[in-house]
Amino acid sequence: MDAFSVTPEQLRDTLGLELWRIPIVIITAIVIYLACLLLLRLFGARVLSGLTGFDVVVGIMFGSVAGRVIVGDPPTLTAGIIGLATLLTCEAIFGQIRSNINIHKVLHVQPTVVLAHGKPQPDLMRKTHVTHDDIMSSLRRAGISDPAQARCIVLEPSGSLSVLRRGTPLDPQVLENVLGAERVLSQDSPDLD
Known part of the structure; x- marks a missing residue:
């Protein structure tokens, strides 16, 4: 027997994963990645913000379910590494795709x-799943005691809420590509700066 020849059983014992499971882990990771993108698109960026303990618990459960599906049963170190590498590769590919304005x-x-x-x-x-309590919380974090002191609050793609104060100069470019920007910039709602 050649010192460099390895039987499938030896490889499985070394890797902790049968060779036939490797493409399944890769395909599953890609499908879970795409499903996560779709679900986040449907439920909005608010899901990612983690403002409450409940949101954090849901986020952990989300990751746990996705991870368990990707690595399969029994979970192995190799399946985990292949799953993570696949997810990072998907993120790199989609990062390049996102640079295309229409796809972005x-x-x-x-x-x-x-x-x-x-x-x-x-x-x-x-549309964004933001509640009145979320808005009041963001005002408090910004040190604003009256909603009338806020020019606007913007839900960012990261799920965070940005507060722009009334009484400070506003370059319209700050609100470029922001849905609802016309409500802030319009003459119908004059800003009393």
Whole structure:
């Protein structure tokens, strides 16, 4: 027997994974990645923000379920490494694809105004799953004691809420490509700077 020849059984024992499972792990990781993108697109960036303990628990459960599906049964170190490498490769590929403006608009969550001139925007709040409590919390974190002191609050693609104060100069480019920006910039809602 050649010192460099390895039987499938020896390879399986060394890797902890049968060779036939490797493509299954790769395909499963790709499908889970795409499913996560779709679910985040459907449920909005708000899912990622992790503002409450409940959100953190859901995020951990989400990762646990996805990870368990990817590595299969029994979970092995090799399956985990292959799964992670596949997910990182998907992220690198989609990072390149996202640089295409048209595809970027489809895959990327658009920043959205959820409060304009101190007034909540119910239609955009529903669309982004932002609650009144989320808005009040973001105002408190920004040190604002009255919603009328806020020019706007924008839900960012990361799931965080950005607060722009009233009374400070605003370059319209700051709100470029922000859904609902016209509600902040319009003459119908004059800013009392």
